[in-house]
Amino acid sequence: MNSAIEIVIILLMLSSIVVLMLEAIGQKPHTTALIERPHIRLFTFGVIIAAIIILVINLSREPFLSRRPHLFFESFAILFLLINTFIALYLGKKTRAFLRNGDSFFLLLASLTAAIINIWTDFLAIKLIASTGWLIIMASLAVKTTIGGKKAEIGLKLSFSALLFFILGLLATYFIFAASLKAELSNITLESAGFGLIGVVFLVLMGMSLAGVAPFSFAHVDCADGSNLSTSFLILSNAMIQGASHLLDAKMILVRSGPEFAHFVSAIAYILAAGLLITWLRALDQSKIRRTATYVASSVAPLFCLSLLFGTSALLPKLIFVLALFAFVTIALFALFGSLAYSDPIYSPWQTWEDIAGYGRRNRMPSLYFLVAIASIAGLPGTLGYFIKLSLIAPLKDSYLFNIVIFISIAMGAACTMRIFVFLFSKQSLRIDQPSLEISSPLTLMAASLILIILGFFPFVR
Amino acid sequence: METFANYIVYSMIFSPIFAAIFITLIPTVDLSSKITLSRFFAFLGFFSFLCVLALFINNQLAPQYSISFKLNDFYVNFALEINKYNIFLFGAMSASLMANMILYELNDTKSNVHQVAPFILAFIIFITLGQKDLRVALPIISISNFIVYFLIGYSGKDRRSSTIFHMGIFLFTCDTLVLILLQYQEIDGPLSLAADAMIIVAIVSGLSRLALPLLAPFMKSLFLNVDEAEGPFLIIYLQIAGFAILVLIRSGLDVVPDYIENLVLVLSLLSTLYLSIAAVFEDRPHILPYYYVTFYAALTAIIIFLADLDSFWYLFASLLLVNLASFLHCSKSSLMISQFKHLYTMQPRIKATWFLSLCLLAGIPGLGIGATFWPILYWFVARDAPIFQTTSSWLYYAILLALSMILLSYSLIINYHKDIFYKSEKTHSFIDYSSPINKFFYVSPLIIEAISLLIPWVTFYVSTRAVL
Numbered sequence: 027m028n029s030a031i032e033i034v035i036i037l038l039m040l041s042s043i044v045v046l047m048l049e050a051i052g053q054k055p056h057t058t059a060l061i062e063r064p065h066i067r068l069f070t071f072g073v074i075i076a077a078i079i080i081l082v083i084n085l086s087r088e089p090f091l092s093r094r095p096h097l098f099f100e101s102f103a104i105l106f107l108l109i110n111t112f113i114a115l116y117l118g119k120k121t122r123a124f125l126r127n128g129d130s131f132f133l134l135l136a137s138l139t140a141a142i143i144n145i146w147t148d149f150l151a152i153k154l155i156a157s158t159g160w161l162i163i164m165a166s167l168a169v170k171t172t173i174g175g176k177k178a179e180i181g182l183k184l185s186f187s188a189l190l191f192f193i194l195g196l197l198a199t200y201f202i203f204a205a206s207l208k209a210e211l212s213n214i215t216l217e218s219a220g221f222g223l224i225g226v227v228f229l230v231l232m233g234m235s236l237a238g239v240a241p242f243s244f245a246h247v248d249c250a251d252g253s254n255l256s257t258s259f260l261i262l263s264n265a266m267i268q269g270a271s272h273l274l275d276a277k278m279i280l281v282r283s284g285p286e287f288a289h290f291v292s293a294i295a296y297i298l299a300a301g302l303l304i305t306w307l308r309a310l311d312q313s314k315i316r317r318t319a320t321y322v323a324s325s326v327a328p329l330f331c332l333s334l335l336f337g338t339s340a341l342l343p344k345l346i347f348v349l350a351l352f353a354f355v356t357i358a359l360f361a362l363f364g365s366l367a368y369s370d371p372i373y374s375p376w377q378t379w380e381d382i383a384g385y386g387r388r389n390r391m392p393s394l395y396f397l398v399a400i401a402s403i404a405g406l407p408g409t410l411g412y413f414i415k416l417s418l419i420a421p422l423k424d425s426y427l428f429n430i431v432i433f434i435s436i437a438m439g440a441a442c443t444m445r446i447f448v449f450l451f452s453k454q455s456l457r458i459d460q461p462s463l464e465i466s467s468p469l470t471l472m473a474a475s476l477i478l479i480i481l482g483f484f485p486f487v488r
Numbered sequence: 489m490e491t492f493a494n495y496i497v498y499s500m501i502f503s504p505i506f507a508a509i510f511i512t513l514i515p516t517v518d519l520s521s522k523i524t525l526s527r528f529f530a531f532l533g534f535f536s537f538l539c540v541l542a543l544f545i546n547n548q549l550a551p552q553y554s555i556s557f558k559l560n561d562f563y564v565n566f567a568l569e570i571n572k573y574n575i576f577l578f579g580a581m582s583a584s585l586m587a588n589m590i591l592y593e594l595n596d597t598k599s600n601v602h603q604v605a606p607f608i609l610a611f612i613i614f615i616t617l618g619q620k621d622l623r624v625a626l627p628i629i630s631i632s633n634f635i636v637y638f639l640i641g642y643s644g645k646d647r648r649s650s651t652i653f654h655m656g657i658f659l660f661t662c663d664t665l666v667l668i669l670l671q672y673q674e675i676d677g678p679l680s681l682a683a684d685a686m687i688i689v690a691i692v693s694g695l696s697r698l699a700l701p702l703l704a705p706f707m708k709s710l711f712l713n714v715d716e717a718e719g720p721f722l723i724i725y726l727q728i729a730g731f732a733i734l735v736l737i738r739s740g741l742d743v744v745p746d747y748i749e750n751l752v753l754v755l756s757l758l759s760t761l762y763l764s765i766a767a768v769f770e771d772r773p774h775i776l777p778y779y780y781v782t783f784y785a786a787l788t789a790i791i792i793f794l795a796d797l798d799s800f801w802y803l804f805a806s807l808l809l810v811n812l813a814s815f816l817h818c819s820k821s822s823l824m825i826s827q828f829k830h831l832y833t834m835q836p837r838i839k840a841t842w843f844l845s846l847c848l849l850a851g852i853p854g855l856g857i858g859a860t861f862w863p864i865l866y867w868f869v870a871r872d873a874p875i876f877q878t879t880s881s882w883l884y885y886a887i888l889l890a891l892s893m894i895l896l897s898y899s900l901i902i903n904y905h906k907d908i909f910y911k912s913e914k915t916h917s918f919i920d921y922s923s924p925i926n927k928f929f930y931v932s933p934l935i936i937e938a939i940s941l942l943i944p945w946v947t948f949y950v951s952t953r954a955v956l
Contacts, residue, residue: 387642401631407663408631419671433668440660444653447634452641452649482631484564485623 030084031104031146034077035139041073042135049129066131067115067124073135074112081105095345099274103145103267106352110267111138113360114260116470120367121255130170134260137163141264145271148210150202150229154195157236157268161188164261168253176252176375180245187235187245194232201225211275216283223290229276230294237269237327238262239301240308246327250320252375258320259363266327266355270334273298277335295336295422299431302328306404306438310445315382316366316375319396322403322442323362325435329405329414330355337417341485347417350481354402354414361399361474368392368467379449386450391467393450395475400446402478404439409482412436490550493543497553497570500536500582501614503529504607511604522603523593529607530582530589537582544575545953553618568618572954573739574732576805576947577617580812581728585610587813588721591820602642602718605635609725616729622690622736623670629729630663636722645713655706662693687748690737695752697730698785699723699778700759701766708766711778716826720819723778724812727785731792731808738792738800752793756786757888764895773903774826780849781815783896784857787889791864802951803864806944810860813943814848817936821845824929837930843904844933848940850900851893859940 048066085091085101095102111134115124124130137160144156165184169177205222206214216222231242238246246265250258277294280287302325309321330351339347369385369392386393402411415432422428507529514521543549549570556565570578588606612632619625637652645651666689672682696703699710714722738744760783767779784807791804825842848856 397634401634405664406631406660407667408627412627412664412667416667416671419668420675423672423675429668433664436664437657437661440664441657444637444656444660447637447656448641448649448653451638452652479631483624483628485621485627 030080031100031142034080034104034108035142035146037073037077037080038135038139038142041069042132042139045070045135046129046132049132063131067119070131070135071112071115074108074115074138078105078108078112081108092343092345095343095348099271099348100145102348102352103271104142106356107138107141107145107264107267110260110263110356113263113356114256117259117360117364117367118254118256124171124256130167133163133167133170137167137260137264141268144268148212150195150199150211151209153211153272154192154199154232157195157232157272158188158192160264160268161191161236164249164257164265168249168257168261171254171257172252173254174252176248180249180252183245183248187242190242191232191235194228194235198225198228198232201228211279214279214282216279216287219287222283223287226276226279226290229279230273230297233269233272233276233331234297234301235269236265236272237331238265238324239269239298239328239331240304240324241301243301243305243324243327247317247320247324250323251314251317255363255367258323259359262323262327263355263359266330267352269327270331273331273335292422292425295332295425295428298328298332298335299428299435302332302435303431303438306435306442309442310438313378313380314375315377315379318379318442318446319362319366319400322400323359325439326355326358326403329403329411333414333417336421337414338421339413339417340420350410351414353477354410357474357477358399358403358411361395361471361478362403364471364474365392365395365399365467368471369396379446383449383453384451384455387455391472395467395471397443397447397450398475398478401439401443402482404443405436406440406443407482408479410478412482413485490548493548493550494553496536496539496543497549497568500533500540500578501568501611501618503533503536504585504611504614507533508604508607508611511607512600516600526603526607527589530586533582533610534586537579540570541575541579541950544570544572545950547953568615569620570618572951573735573801574617575950576801576809577728577732577735578614580724580805580809581610581613581617583809584721584724584728584812584816587816588724591816592717592721599642602639605639605718606721608632609635609721613725613728613732617732620736620739622733623667625732625736626663626667626693629732630660632729633659636725639718639722640710640714643713643715643718645715647709648713651706651709651713655704655710658696658704658706659693662689662696666690666693684745687737687741688751690733691748691752694730694733694737695755695789697726697733698789699726699782700756700786700789701762701782702755702759707782711775712772716774716823719778720816723781724816727781727808727812730785731788731804734789734792735801735804739797742797744793749793753790753885756790757885757892760786760892761888761895764892764899767899768895768902770899770903774822776846776899776903777815777818777822777849779899780818780857780896781811783892784811784849784851784861787861794868799951802947802954803867806860806947807857807864809943809947810857810940813936813939814856817932818845818849821929821932841930841933845936846900846904848933848936850897856937856940859937860944863944 045066048069049063052063052066081101081104085098085105088098091098115134118124124134140156140160140163144153144160147153147156161184165181165188168184169181172180201221202214202225203209205216205220205225208214214222216226235242246262250262253261273294277291280291305321305325305328309318309325312318312321333351334348337347337351342350369389386397398409402409405411405415415436418432419429507526510525510529511522514525540549552567552569554565554567556563558564585606609632612628616625616628633656637656640648640652666686669682669686669689673680673686676682692703698704699707701707704710763779763783763786767776770776770779788804788807788811791807792800795803821842822845825838850856850858851861852858853862
């Protein structure tokens with residue numbers, strides 16, 4: 027399996043060089059006819075599709091896939107990193123994210139390569155370098171695809187986030203290496219609660235910082251709020267997957283180290299649950315549409331990490347359950363940002379809920395998809411997100427506090443969803459000139475919303 | 489015969505969704521085609537239900553109707569169960585849908601969503617009623633509330649947004665809590681504290697959909713902010729969804745624990761008292777039928793938890809069906825009266841018809857809801873006669889009920905009186921309108937009375953033949 031991932035990495039590295047060359051040529055004055063750069067876009071699509079096909083074929087040939095799917099976490103994660111980038115490119119056509127600047131496609135492929143290396147490698151030092159590199163590349167991409175005055179803020183905060191992540195990562199590497207004298211994460215076990223444990227704590231913080239779990243979500247939120255919607259989708263979705271892989275590594279170290287470290291595993295759940303609650307609290311008190319959507323989207327990070335680390339389903343095979351988790355992140359965020367992208371002008375960061383009162387009456391379909399995405403992320407009963415949240419109840423049943431947090435997060439999600447529903451569909455527009463959309467939403471958005479709703483009718487969690 | 493039964497059952501369940509598809513496909517301007525088609529499918533649905541009932545009486549229904557498919561190792565199965573506990577809820581929904589289509593015509597001022605919403609809601613209820621697991625039924629009921637909120641949101645009433653907001657948060661929170669506690673029940677077992685808590689919260693979730701004031705803080709604003717033409721069906725939908733939850737809980741309990749019995753009894757009786765008082769002070773006659781329907785829904789909920797497992801289903805069904813029939817008639821009458829009030833000020837027969845309509849809901853023995861209510865009450869008294877002698881709390885319950893009934897009758901007279909006052913002020917009309925009320929209006933109370941007498945007989949007859 028690793029050889030397939032290596033092939034994918036090499037393919038992406040080579041293609042990023044090709045794209046860089048093509049983009050450099052495209053910036054020459056005599057090639058202005060190619061300013062939209064369809065050939066580069068097509069090439070990038072092709073490379074990503076080829077990488078997806080290579081991974082899927084290799085996965086389908088694995089004899090242990092259905093019985094021991096947790097061994098293939100890396101492959102699933104990389105597969106969804108590729109899918110998310112593909113979706114970002116797809117959304118980018120509507121939002122014109124990667125067409126304005128010279129080296130956007132190169133940055134896109136470079137960030138993807140860094141993210142895949144981050145997931146694939148077992149060495150903490152390489153993870154640290156790849157993750158920091160990914161954050162810096164994303165900062166460049168976000169700055170390049172952002173129009174207006176938020177560029178500086180986004181760049182500054184993402185750079186600060188990268189610095190924070192790097193410091194946490196350095197500390198984690200130092201303490202873990204000092205305690206175990208091993209470089210590969212899969213071989214590390216803790217003997218006692220000393221330096222090694224401090225290192226694991228830093229590893230957890232590093233994972234949370236990368237995933238964008240509150241209170242480390244400041245850069246992610248600002249970037250998703252102010253940047254182009256495609257970039258917002260890309261940074262949030264791929265950050266979650268990478269951050270979750272770091273947290274999974276930390277959990278595995280603690281589990282391998284023996285039962286005396288079990289309560290530290292529970293502590294990870296509590297920290298993530300607190301992050302979930304903070305994010306929903308912040309989502310409730312926002313007056314701007316884009317900001318609310320961003321907070322709602324960033325609440326997926328702690329939920330995804332919690333479900334991946336602790337969630338179970340008695341009725342679903344483990345393989346399907348893990349796939350459902352990854353699919354939930356991708357589909358929910360795609361529905362959320364995709365519907366925003368097709369809802370001109372409400373995706374502008376300065377639009378408030380009062381400004382678009384009654385918007386759903388004129389533009390029903392994008393508003394409906396937007397609402398379905400938010401309801402699903404909130405975890406309202408009858409949506410896929412609800413079962414993702416419910417998958418945490420049984421494994422953490424001993425902790426009433428944790429389950430109360432899950433319940434409160436759903437209740438706050440319900441309040442947020444109803445608030446948005448009221449503004450979109452119930453309130454009358456204050457403006458006479460509120461426009462109706464001319465472009466209809468694509469079928470892919472409808473399919474994503476339907477999946478979020480229909481899968482909510484199957485009780486696959488007990 | 490088995491194939492025929494399958495066709496009939498699927499026809500009853502899927503006819504609303506076909507109706508929704510066809511109505512959507514018809515151009516918006518072709519309103520008469522939409523009306524014809526909606527009535528046709530509503531009739532088809534009700535006719536199918538009558539056939540299902542006949543099959544049920546003759547024990548020709550299968551224990552389960554399922555649609556299943558398999559994808560590699562992934563097996564998906566939709567199972568629908570029609571049994572004695574839910575068959576009359578199917579009937580209530582299909583009859584309400586048909587009545588709604590007859591009484592209220594589609595108009596072109598609203599979107600296609602409004603035209604198909606009753607059918608979609610009916611389909612959702614059919615799917616939900618066929619489930620025997622609350623884990624499956626509750627999420628479907630819960631998410632379908634968005635359709636209700638959407639219809640309320642379009643009503644044009646002043647406080648519709650706050651109504652939707654409060655109602656949505658309350659119902660979603662209750663449903664979530666029930667489903668989380670169901671998880672605990674699964675882990676800890678049916679005799680655990682979590683299981684007891686789950687039953688209590690599920691009862692709250694069910695009763696809040698019946699709009700009982702103690703459990704639905706949004707009750708008054710819901711009544712005031714639903715559209716006059718769409719409101720009755722929405723309330724009926726919510727009530728049937730609430731009863732579906734209560735019946736699912738009840739059918740899972742062989743014997744109802746005392747604390748649940750008392751809880752439901754106290755909550756429902758206090759709610760009836762509150763409703764009666766609120767009805768007395770209500771100065772908007774057009775929402776009066778909502779008070780009545782909620783009042784009798786509370787009594788119906790009591791029957792579900794007080795009667796034994798073998799008899800609760802036909803007793804509650806009898807009261808529910810008569811209540812809904814009277815409510816639909818009375819709400820339509822009140823809408824007509826309020827719409828054309830200034831035109832009919834001096835017509836005694838309209839006054840008499842309106843009075844009769846109100847009387848159908850007033851609980852007068854032998855008339856309307858009273859034809860079912862009092863026999864059921866006597867049945868309870870006869871069954872629990874020894875308890876009455878020994879348990880003092882029953883006396884208080886009886887006093888509360890009597891007080892509520894008196895107040896409700898008083899509110900009826902008060903409101904009728906207000907109506908007369910209104911007429912005396914508006915006698916000087918210079919315009920002579922031709923009457924838009926047809927003759928059917930004058931005989932409709934008699935038809936409802938006939939239905940009220942027929943329903944208890946039918947439900948009792950079915951109870952003697954039911955096997956499933």
